[in-house]
Amino acid sequence: MLKDMELMAVLPAKDIDRAKEFYRDKLGLEPAQTIENENLIYRCGKGTGFLLYRTDNAGSAKNTQMAWGVQDVEKEVEELRARGVVFEDYDMPGLKTENGIATMEGMGKGAWFVDSEGNILNISSLPA
Template structure:
């Protein structure tokens, strides 16, 4: 059954070397394997993986593609900023220092070099379990 199987998130990127630098060095994800021309697979927490795949057309969808569940969003945001990642501010979400209260969670967003929207979520209450 799929409900018991791990899942991999896939993102389109326009430049694999730029993606390797951003996800590997800037975000600190480990390269698990790659083919050198079409994709790179990075390890994340538990058995989750992030796969970036080369695209010749880029990305057009502005919706969040991947969100990491974190225990301390303020610390993660601060850590990303020290590595040169710009945390996005959204007036309509009343972000404070890049963090929004979206009801069930605290959330923050940033973009990769291919303009994929990435997020952080610190779940609250029952959603955290």
């Protein structure tokens, strides 16, 4: 039943205005819908999207919360850096980045950044 339904990620934001500015200025995204001035729905490719909602709990997760599948990680990193996005560097067993990009065995490449609210976001190679 659920396998055929549209899926939407949900991200917390302590400051909706600051988050809206980050997603607009850094990622080039505009909300498709605003609900009660404190909840923003963004639409992305193939019917996907995410809800950004206001809560004081934002930024508490220490794991990847949302990811975009892209054709060319290096190109996307370059374009996002030009817009002011700062990519994380990791050096731990199984995950080491070089210039912000990790090559993961059997999974392609990936890069992580943190939004204005402390949410860890990712771009990764689309599966072959």
